[in-house]
Amino acid sequence: MVNEKIPDKDIIAKIKSIMPEDEFLYDLADLYKVFGDTTRIKILYVLFESEMCVCDIAQLLGMTQSAISHQLKVLKQSKLVKYRREGKTVFYSLADDHVRTIIDQGVEHIEE
Amino acid sequence: MVNEKIPDKDIIAKIKSIMPEDEFLYDLADLYKVFGDTTRIKILYVLFESEMCVCDIAQLLGMTQSAISHQLKVLKQSKLVKYRREGKTVFYSLADDHVRTIIDQGVEHIEE
DNA sequence: TGAACCTATGAGCAATGGTTCATATGTATT
C-alpha cells in the first residue's frame, strides 16, 4: 500500500518560510524560561501591585536577599523589570505590560 | 534618620490576598517551562501551519524521532497539543488558541 | 573616615532537563 501521509510540499515550504531564525528562537525560549520559576513569578505578582525594594520582596516571600537579588538580575536581563535607586535602596518595578499579558494567558490556560 | 521605605501595610495585605496558592504557581511555572525550549517552540511553529505526524516533524526539524516524541509528550501533558491516530501514524495538532497568544506576546516583547 | 545598611555577585552544590541509545508497544500487511 502506498504511503498516503506524504506531507504537502506547499505546507513544508510555508513552514520553512515562517520558522524564525534559530537565534530568535533562543531568545524567545530564554524569555519563557524566565517565567518558568515560581520565585520569579512570585516576584512579578508582587510587582503587579507596587514597586518594591529587594529586602522587602525577600521578606514578603520568605526568602533570602541573595536569592531574590539573583532572580531580579534574571528579570532585569530579560527587560521584564526596571529599577531606580534611592539612597541605599533599590526599587524594582515592572518594565511593561507584556508581563501581565503573558501571565494572564498562562493563567487562562491553566484554569480551563 | 527615619527609614522612609517602610512598605505600606495595605499593599502588603493586598499582595498577600492576590498571590495565588503555591500549587497554582507551580502549575503556571511548569506551563512556561514548556515554552522554554527551542525544540518545543519549533514543534509549535510547525503545528501552527498544519497537523503533522511524529516522523515528519522529526525530519522537518532535522532531529531524531525519539527526541521529538519525548518533547511531544511534554506538550501533550501540558495540554498544548492533541493527537489522533490513523493506522500506524499519529498526527499531532494544537490544542487551543492560548498557544498562539502566548507565543505572540513573547515575540512582541522580544521584538521591542 | 568608620560603621551600618542595602544590594550585587562569584563559587559550589544538589536538582532538573534534553538528547541519545536501546528497546518496547502498537498497527497493518502478507
Added chain:
DNA sequence: AATACATATGAACCATTGCTCATAGGTTCA
C-alpha cells in the same frame, strides 16, 4: 504468525539552573 513500520519510553549522560554562603560594592550618617 511473521515482518515492517510508526511511535513511545526508560536509562544514562552531560548541561543548565536555583539556592546558599561568603564577600564585595555602594550609599548614608555620625
